Amino acid sequence: GENVEQHPSTLSVQEGDSAVIKCTYSDSASNYFPWYKQELGKRPQLIIDIRSNVGEKKDQRIAVTLNKTAKHFSLHITETQPEDSAVYFCAASMGGGYQKVTFGTGTKLQVIP
Amino acid sequence: DAGVTQSPTHLIKTRGQHVTLRCSPISGHKSVSWYQQVLGQGPQFIFQYYEKEERGRGNFPDRFSARQFPNYSSELNVNALLLGDSALYLCASSFSGSGRGYTFGSGTRLTVV
Numbered sequence: 147g148e149n150v151e152q153h154p155s156t157l158s159v160q161e162g163d164s165a166v167i168k169c170t171y172s173d174s175a176s177n178y179f180p181w182y183k184q185e186l187g188k189r190p191q192l193i194i195d196i197r198s199n200v201g202e203k204k205d206q207r208i209a210v211t212l213n214k215t216a217k218h219f220s221l222h223i224t225e226t227q228p229e230d231s232a233v234y235f236c237a238a239s240m241g242g243g244y245q246k247v248t249f250g251t252g253t254k255l256q257v258i259p
Numbered sequence: 260d261a262g263v264t265q266s267p268t269h270l271i272k273t274r275g276q277h278v279t280l281r282c283s284p285i286s287g288h289k290s291v292s293w294y295q296q297v298l299g300q301g302p303q304f305i306f307q308y309y310e311k312e313e314r315g316r317g318n319f320p321d322r323f324s325a326r327q328f329p330n331y332s333s334e335l336n337v338n339a340l341l342l343g344d345s346a347l348y349l350c351a352s353s354f355s356g357s358g359r360g361y362t363f364g365s366g367t368r369l370t371v372v
Contacts, residue, residue, distance in 0.1 A: 152301075178359055189349065189363040190302065235301050239359070246292065246315050247351075247361060249301030 148173040150238050152250030159226050160258050167253045169236035170218040176238040179212060179219050180247070185232045193234075194221070226257045261286065263352045263364035271370045272340050280335040280367045284352030290314075291333040292361070293325055294349040302349055308333055309355070337369075345371045 149172040159165050171179075177198035182190035196203045196210045196219065203210050207226075212219040223230055236250040264283045272278050284291050290309040294302035307315035308327035322338045331352075337344055347368050351361040 150301075180359075180361070182363075189365045191363070192361065195359070237301075246304040246307060246317065248304065249294075251301050252299070 148176055148238055148248040150236060150248050150250040152236050152253060154253060155251065156254045156256070158256045158258060161226060161228060163226055165221075165223045165226055165230070165255055165257075167221045167234055167236065167255075168218060169220070169238075169250050170216075171238040171248075172217065173238070173240075174214075174217065175240050176248075178239045179210070180237050180239070181210060181221050182235045182237065182249075183232045184235065184252075190235060223255075226255075228257050228259050231255055231257045263350055263362050265348075265350050265364035265367050267367060268365065269368045269370075271372060274340055274342060274371055276340050277336065277338050278340060278369060280337075280348050280350075280369070281332065282335070282350030282352075282364060283332045284350075285362055288352040288354050288362075289331055290353045290355060291327055291331065292351045292353070293333070293335045294351065295319070296347040296349055296366070298346070305335065340371045342371050345369060 152169045180195035183193045184190040196212050207224045209222045233252045233254050235252050237247045239245050239247045266281045292307040293305040296302040304317035306325040311327045325335045327333045347366045349366045350364040353360045
């Protein structure tokens, strides 16, 4: 089955700096890669996703890149703000049909004011 | 429009007992997936239901079972509870059975003592 590895497990940045979280996946059939943000005690919320026919996607301060050949994808957050502090999960899915989503182990991001 | 609702929000059970967790998907969503999130880890896939049929099952023992009702709500049942079953149980709904467009509920925090 699919295996998703994520690193770093913790990340501290100064407010205004950029943060990068990296993930690798094992199943070349995966074609959908969502990112979730989970604040303490709350539900995971989808913040951005990318499909395998796209190499990069951007939404304001958040961007995701995908390298299908290397089977890795990354989340980039620019101009970080204290409210960006949370746990971020990458995930992979085959996208179509009845396919489960496999999550990474999470990155705890702390933005220091 | 209501989001994904889960009940109860918190639950304390004793080892060996049985528990039933409930989930109501977003109106119009036909698929419900269940995930277990142990503290400090990413969500792990347990079951997926679409149109009242099981479409996927994760690597969990037979003590875990689920079902989906005609109104698309779902129950997750866990028998013979173990201490290791203590976790946040998340329900995710989507319109189709694919991994795209997941919306998570706030979860049920199960503590087994």
